[in-house]
Amino acid sequence: MTAPAAYQVSHLDALEAESIFVMREVVAEMERPVLLFSGGKDSIVMLRLAQKAFAPANIPFPVMHVDTGHNFPEVLEYRDQRVAELGLQLIVASVPEALAKGLVRESADGMRNRIQTPVLLDAVEKHRFDALFGGARRDEEKARAKERVFSFRDEFGQWDPKNQRPELWSLYNGRHHPGESIRVFPLSNWTELDVWHYIARERIPLPSIYYAHQREVIERDGMLYAVNEFFRGRAGEQPFKAQVRYRTVGDASCTAAVRSDADTVEKVIEEVAATRITERGATRGDDRVSEAAMEDRKREGYF
């Protein structure tokens, strides 16, 4: 941090200080925290904040990846490399394993977004986690705009939007009974642009798919989906090559790319600053189900 004579901090420093405060609060008050790590940019930034919050000690909690089996290889590679560098314990909650055991069933459309939830909740129960750090931001989506930083979940992992705890000053209430848990969102007040500015400032490496590259895609509902083993074109859909990048990284079967020439972090910042479409609106098939798709999934225990 820079300390000008006027005792002022930049907005990024203020956001960083708030996120670090939140993470320390969790570790001080909760028994078994875990950080949900998808290999997406928000969870990568969260991991950097965790490093800063506890330095020079190591990050005092494990990370968990809810693996749908539909992964971008670049992201898995990044995940394993990062975890090894930081000496972290990685827990993989695997959807394919849960499918094989018959714990969940493939949904009709083949999307695994919704069936991640029981797999996540199962892992939480098994490891008795009582605090889960998530990288969600309030600017992403309107249900999230109303969610607390410390978001209470009952013993079924459910969020009750009408029964949230008031959250005043920086006094977070993480009290819960056995079996209940708290989802904690340290990036609540960050926007997509803040995240990118921070990635640039901190020189944080990202999976390569966040930057412009050539890829074979199919256009569906106005979105560009990569052709891969999880996503094949339907009859009449013609694959073509395009210069694209990913604005979000999720399940490879429902996350779309955007046309882009931004191959550096500076160019991405320019692009994000100029864009007129939200990142989830541009790239997520799973949010297009209904007006309240996110709220409904969160009620079931989604991130």
Next chain:
Amino acid sequence: MSVETVAPAEADASARPMDLLRFATAGSVDDGKSTLIGRLLYDTKSLFTDQLAAVEAVSAARGDEYTNLALLTDGLRAEREQGITIDVAYRYFATPRRKFIIADTPGHIQYTRNMVTGASTADLALILVDARKGLVEQSRRHAFLCSLLRVPHLVLCVNKMDLVDWSQEVFEQIADEFTAFAAKLDVPDLTVVPISALQGDNIVTRSENMPWYEGPSLLHHLERVHIASDRNLVDVRFPVQYVIRPQSTTVTDYRGYAGQVASGVLKAGDEVMVLPSGFTSRIASVETADGPVDEAFPPMSVTVRLADEIDISRGDMICRPNNAPTVAQDIEAMICWMDETRPLQVGGKYAIKHTTRSARAIVRGLHYRLDVNSLHRDETAGELKLNEIGRVRLRTTVPLLADEYRRNRTTGGFVIIDEATNRTVGAGMIVEAG
């Protein structure tokens, strides 16, 4: 809604880092609050086309006569179904000078809880009135809650000026009446702006319809209002959040006290006192993950190392020997009650969280309940129900390290938690400790 753009980055914008302003808005749909927020987001290019398209589609399907921008912030299913705002929504926008966080709170009396929540972290509060109606009970209540929560800056927007022929007389009458009311409260800084949220007058640029108004546009004021001096840089208060002791072979004998500076400036070499023990020491260094810093001040999160090994744990407070908070178990406080299921009662026992310290408390007395509309004190009241505010006396199991809320919002505020349900049931502002 017409398309306007924000002026390009000014020459001086790059010279200073962009800072952060948190503001709370209070009002109802009738006052044009959602239209105003929609306008601010739209004109600063913070409203996205897919969000707008979704709102337009829902509005059209419901048969609304105009695009209902309230739908932008009313995100929950129940809110959309019932056409009401239930909860605080957070919205974000930025200009080259500042990043803004809006805590958008519903205005009706049954949502006092939400307004108090939004105001607790706000640097500024924005109150809207309809120029045709003038001040109403709700405007006075909002002003009172802002003063109770010590929001440093208040802006009254007199909206719908287009519907009163842009009348200077109407505006000045409302401004005078509000100023007179605010004088009875503790409002350090008040600005009054005549606007038309619907037509965009005095929102981003100065209105051509009101040449008699010589003040800044609303956005101009939000971008420039001086908030740096609001922070308390005098009283050193560093609540210890977490003790960092690496279990490592490479870093040995490290012991650092992690926390966020609540107030004051800390630097290496300073004599400090640790409460509640009262031991004194000297700051050896103030560190972050990026290395040592010369000085730490609010809102920085840092790690403080001391010259002497003394027993310090979470909940302790680092301060200066000649400037310390009160160490007290008897607390006088204003309480806003937030629980719909059970009222606050004399004799009730609760958990409280104050800075990084937790304690249990018993309510020893209720001096009065305050009518938030008339400011009348009812000294016969025996309890506080949901959204009611009163002055109470508490006795805590362990001492709090407390300042008056009016001097320090961080070390003067606390929350009350029901020990059976674990719900946050009240907000407290310390009036007097000891």
